[in-house]
Amino acid sequence: MTWQVSVDRVVCLGSGMCAALAPELFTLDDDYATPVTPDIEPNEVALDAADQCPAQAITVLENETVIGPRP
Amino acid sequence: MTVAYPFNEIGSLDLHEAYREAQGKPGMLRVQLPHGEPAWLATRYADARLVLGDKRFSRAVAADHDEPRMQAGRLTGGILSMDPPGHTRLRTLVAKAFTVRRVEELRPRARHIAEDLLAEMVAGGPPADLVDKFALPLPVAVICELLGVPVADRSKFREWSDNVLSTSRLTAEEYQASREELRDYMRGLIATHREAPADDLMSALIDARDSADRLTELELIDLCVGILVAGHETTASQIPNFIVTLMDHPKAMTQLREDPDLIPGAVEELMRFVPLAAGASFPRYALEDVQVGDVLVQAGEPVIVAVGAANRDAVRFDDANDLHIDRPPAQHLGFGHGVHHCLGAALARMELQEALRTLLLGLPNLHTAGDIQWKTEMLVRGPVAMPVGW
Numbered sequence: 001m002t003w004q005v006s007v008d009r010v011v012c013l014g015s016g017m018c019a020a021l022a023p024e025l026f027t028l029d030d031d032y033a034t035p036v037t038p039d040i041e042p043n044e045v046a047l048d049a050a051d052q053c054p055a056q057a058i059t060v061l062e063n064e065t066v067i068g069p070r071p
Numbered sequence: 072m073t074v075a076y077p078f079n080e081i082g083s084l085d086l087h088e089a090y091r092e093a094q095g096k097p098g099m100l101r102v103q104l105p106h107g108e109p110a111w112l113a114t115r116y117a118d119a120r121l122v123l124g125d126k127r128f129s130r131a132v133a134a135d136h137d138e139p140r141m142q143a144g145r146l147t148g149g150i151l152s153m154d155p156p157g158h159t160r161l162r163t164l165v166a167k168a169f170t171v172r173r174v175e176e177l178r179p180r181a182r183h184i185a186e187d188l189l190a191e192m193v194a195g196g197p198p199a200d201l202v203d204k205f206a207l208p209l210p211v212a213v214i215c216e217l218l219g220v221p222v223a224d225r226s227k228f229r230e231w232s233d234n235v236l237s238t239s240r241l242t243a244e245e246y247q248a249s250r251e252e253l254r255d256y257m258r259g260l261i262a263t264h265r266e267a268p269a270d271d272l273m274s275a276l277i278d279a280r281d282s283a284d285r286l287t288e289l290e291l292i293d294l295c296v297g298i299l300v301a302g303h304e305t306t307a308s309q310i311p312n313f314i315v316t317l318m319d320h321p322k323a324m325t326q327l328r329e330d331p332d333l334i335p336g337a338v339e340e341l342m343r344f345v346p347l348a349a350g351a352s353f354p355r356y357a358l359e360d361v362q363v364g365d366v367l368v369q370a371g372e373p374v375i376v377a378v379g380a381a382n383r384d385a386v387r388f389d390d391a392n393d394l395h396i397d398r399p400p401a402q403h404l405g406f407g408h409g410v411h412h413c414l415g416a417a418l419a420r421m422e423l424q425e426a427l428r429t430l431l432l433g434l435p436n437l438h439t440a441g442d443i444q445w446k447t448e449m450l451v452r453g454p455v456a457m458p459v460g461w
Contacts, residue, residue, distance in 0.1 A: 011171075014402040015416070016124040020409035021155055023126060031402045048159050052166045054416050 003042055004061040005035040012057040018049040025049065026058075033057070073109050076102035077141070077350025079379075082445045084312055084452060086346045086392075090114050090380035098365040102375070105238070107139035110354050111366065111374040116388075116404070118364050119381035122374050124409035128355035129154050139354050139373055141238040141450060144246025149293045151353060151411060158410060161286060161294060164279050165414060168217065168272045174417040177213065181422055184212045185429040193433075197460035198440035205430070206310035206457075207303070210422050214302030217418075218295060219264060219271030228256060232300045236450045238349065257295050272298070298415075305347065306419050308446075308453030310426045313341045315454070316394065317431075318439065323396045328431050337396035338423045342405030344394045346379025347451050353411075378404045434461040 005025065007018075009032045018026040018033050022045045026033050040046060042062075050058040050068035060068030078087035093100050093114045100112045113119050122128050131154040134147060146152070150161050167173065185205075192204040208225070215222045231253035234241060241249065261277060268274040273295055279285045286294070317324040327333055354373035361368045368374060382403050385391045406413035413419065430437060441458035 013416075015406070015412040016120065016408040017410060017412050020124045020126065021159060028124065031400075045159075048163055051163050052159070054166075054170065054412065054414075056170050056172060 001042060001062070002039045003046060003067070004038055005040055005046055006038065006059050006061075007033045007035060008055075008057045008059070009034075011055045013055045015054050017052055017054065018058060021045065021052065022049050073101040073103050076104050076112065076375075079346065079349055079452070081349075081447050081452075084315065084345055086379055086383055090377060090383070094380065094384060099363065099374070102139075104139040104350070104352075104375075105141055106143055108137045108373065110139040111363070111368060111372065112351060113363065113374055113376045114380040114384075115364065116381045116384035116386065119376045119378060119404055120408050121361075121363055122355050122376050123404070123407060123411070125361070126155075127358050127361050128374065129358050130353065130355060130411065131157075132356045132358070133354055133373070136356065136371075136373065139352075139375060141350065141352055142241070142243075142246060144241060144243040144250075146235070148289070149297050150414075151297070155410060161290060162410075162414065164276060164285060165272065165294065165298065168275070169414050169416075169418055171417045174421050177217070177418070178421050178425065180216070181209070181213050181425045182429070185209055185425050186433070189429050189433045193461070198458040199460075201311055201314065201457040201459045202307070202454055203456065206426070207307040209310070209426055210303040210306035213418070213422060214299060217272055218298055218302070219269055219273035220260060220299055224256075228253065228299065231256065232304060233449070235296075235300050236304055238448045238450060253296055253300075254292050257292050257299075261292065261295065301413075302415055302418070304449075305451055306422050308451045309341075309345065309347060309419075309423060310430075311443075311454045311457045312345050312347065312452070313338075313423065313427060314430065314437070315443065315457070316341060316345055320394050323394060324431065326396065327427065328435065331428055331432060333396055334424050334427050334431075335420070336398070336400075338420055338427065339400065339403065340394060340396050340398050341423075343382045343388070343398075343401065343403035345405075346382070347405070347453070348377075348379055349450055349452050351375035351377040352450060378407065434459075436461050 012032045014031045019028040046060050047068040050060050078089040101109050102112045103109050113122050188205050192199045211225050212222050231249050234249035264273050280291050354375045356373050357368045357370050359370045383391045406416040440460035443454045444456040446455050
């Protein structure tokens with residue numbers, strides 16, 4: 001089982017929240033965040049980052065179903 | 072050599088020359104705040120972003136040190152004194168109320184409040200105090216409705232809230248006493264909401280505590296207090312600060328009146344340009360040795376970040392010391408950076424946009440009508456009173 005993580009660069013505000021919270025999952029290259037790798041092992045921190053992103057730019061998928069941000 | 076800090080002078084919104092000098096020299100300055108141990112001062116954009124956004128720097132361990140600070144009293148507890156994962160747990164509970172999407176739903180209401188306040192101010196005739204009649208009541212009304220605090224209590228919580236952000240007026244004991252009064256006030260509101268839940272953030276947080284045990288009672292109280300204080304003081308300061316700045320830049324002011332679509336971009340540029348903080352505070356402690364530019368910050372040493380200076384770093388921004396309201400999006404640090412990036416950034420943006428829109432379009436002849444009285448002992452800078460005519 002893997003999850004897919006993506007960051008919408010159009011809405012990303014570069015707050016640095018995700019990269020600070022989970023540097024193993026996100027990097028901030030210059031102005032925008034990107035996932036370190038799109039496919040990750042299930043990891044609660046990815047959902048935390050998606051929940052907390054002020055721009056709601058992070059999406060976490062499991063089997064093509066959105067699981068983050070959490071409702 | 073250690074230099075006395077803060078640099079910025081009372082009674083203006085200028086960025087002190089000492090910051091530019093520091094940016095021109097290698098390394099970081101050693102500074103001594105009015106209270107606590109000496110600290111490194113980060114003034115460059117790259118250094119600021121590293122210190123604010125790197126897990127090797129901690130807010131929480133400040134509690135174990137004589138934290139460099141402006142006040143005699145210490146602001147312990149609260150979300151800004153925590154690191155992940157505790158910080159994440161609390162922030163997740165409130166983040167949903169402050170997303171861009173949720174905030175956009177509040178925009179019509181904020182616009183309505185702004186227009187009502189303007190109409191009342193105009194009805195009273197000039198001159199009027201822009202702070203008392205508009206800049207303060209707008210964010211107070213918005214945060215009160217969102218959180219579930221009666222707007223009518225404004226005069227009650229205003230003094231306690233001022234005290235939390237005050238730098239010199241109070242002794243450590245008075246500071247603690249004032250904080251406890253504000254906590255007691257919030258305890259009372261929480262009790263009322265527990266009995267009769269409403270469609271507001273306080274009720275949602277009470278539910279998170281009572282049905283899911285996701286936070287302690289004191290965390291609940293301090294979270295509500297933090298949201299109330301942080302939710303209005305900064306915005307209430309930036310509204311008149313932005314107007315003062317635009318009065319110094321009449322061309323920009325005219326441009327915004329002719330093309331209000333420029334307002335959102337102008338708010339970003341004003342957030343970059345106006346150094347709101349009286350000085351850098353809330354030190355980050357290195358958990359291990361960390362290279363910051365030319366300096367190897369040793370484990371256990373604190374660094375304070377001068378966001379206002381970093382936002383004017385010529386290495387990062389072209390014409391850094393000029394206001395360009397049509398500057399391309401530029402990731403300023405006005406809302407901070409990293410895990411403590413302002414929780415209410417989207418709300419503040421929206422309120423500032425609506426405030427500028429209402430004032431600039433509603434009062435085509437807005438001008439000062441007397442001397443501005445400036446805050447003298449607060450963590451943030453801005454007018455206490457600003458007489459205006461129109």
